[in-house]
Amino acid sequence: IIEFSFVVVDASNMQVLYKEQHYVKPERTPLTTFCTDVTGITWDMLESAGSLKDAISSLDQYITTEIEGKGLSFCFVTHGGWILRIQIPREARDKNIELPGYLAFCRMFDLKQEIQRWQVHHPEVNLRTTSLKDLCETFQLTDEVTDGDTIGLNACLTTVKVIRYLTNFRHPDVFVHPIDTNADLQQFKKEESRVIHLAGLPFEVTQGELEAWFSSNGLRPTTMWMIQPADHAKPSISGFVLFYAHDDAMRALALNGRCLGDRPIEVCPSSERVIEAAGNMLVPFPLQSKSRSLRPGDWNCTNCNFHNFASRRNCFKCNAESPNPASASTPTFRPNNSGGSGGNGGGGMNHMSSAPGTPMGVNPAYGSGRPHQPIAFRPGDWYCPNSSCGFQNFASRASCFRCHTP
Secondary structure, three states, X not given: OOEEEEEEEEOOOOEEEXXXXXXXXXXXXXXXXXXXXXXXXXXXXXXXXXXXXXXXXXXXXXXXXXXXXXXXXXXXXXXXXXXXXXXXXXXXHHOOOOOOHHHHOOEEEEHXXXXXXXXXXXXXXXXXXXXXXXXXXXXXXXXXXXXXXXHHHHHHHHHHHHHHHHHOOOOOOOOOOOEEHHXXXXXXXXHOOOEEEEEEEEOOOOHHXXXXXXXXXXXXXXEEEEEOOOOOOOOEEEEEEEOOOHHHHHHHHOOOOOEEXXXXXXXXXXXXXXXXXXXXXXXXXXXXXXXXXXXXXXXXXXXXXXEEOOOOOEOOOOOOEOOOHHHHOOOOOOOOOXXXXXXXXXXXXXXXXXXXXXXXXXXXXXXXXXXXXXXXXXXXXXXXXXXXXXXXXXXXXXXXXXXXXX
């Protein structure tokens, strides 16, 4: 997160009461050219910026004094749940920041979900995407671009315009029932549930990979189910995991935002009642990927037959040594290459209160940092064949991270 912005809106009349913006100086990740192109934020703007902890403290001070201190209620509104439900908790954990309770377990509306509810009442409206730009074009709204305001604040203000448009229809199920993650957690504890829900899983994740992911974090699930995907074009899937004891399921919740491969996974409380309701939609995770092939340098573990990437010296699942450890050594790095296959991302986050009170918006935006040292080349890594790119990609990637060339 390199920008943290929020807008406060009165839910009774949808008028903006307050707005605030903070740049956040990156601590561990570099500011990429791509990030600068998307956000317009340069290192000069970040060099003297405060920390994420400073930005969160400023938000907390406003909420404590101007909302809770005046006996008002509030609820977040986000354009996509990622930034609030995964990115902020994960980054706060990595940076040892203690989040206020309302951020750690929030009440929120996801604008994208509310759009889907609104569309049920308006099937005649054809939405290409739920991006703010497309929503503004479809609803004939002016995309908010105010001189002097940053891209984060402008995204917040544009989101407010979309919320005003949707709420003017006064549908009984649009912006009425917020997601309450704190209530879900309390019910999870009350039931002593042993079930968690996983979202954002790679489309071809296998049972062995999931077992290895939990095992590497000291957990051993008893049963795992995948929600059978109806649309194979979707890039991710979700599922449920049952543990032997409630304490194990509680520990598993701390994995929220941790990566499986290069994908951050959302881990949420669930229950056996949800599994029963899902019924025939649930199937076991596959034992082996149907279409995934070994890349140069990849190896199958002789002990458990797990597929390991070339860079691993030990099996990810059982920790057995590679039969050919020399292949995992680090060869010479190709000069004039621009880095590895990692990347920075981000998004906007907006808040709003439900009921007459004080809503608000937060737009923590985008990834961060300065140019970094080249990443060592490992067996199976490959350079993009696109002559105008030449990006170094990790062995696990099927297409170039930068230009998407296969």
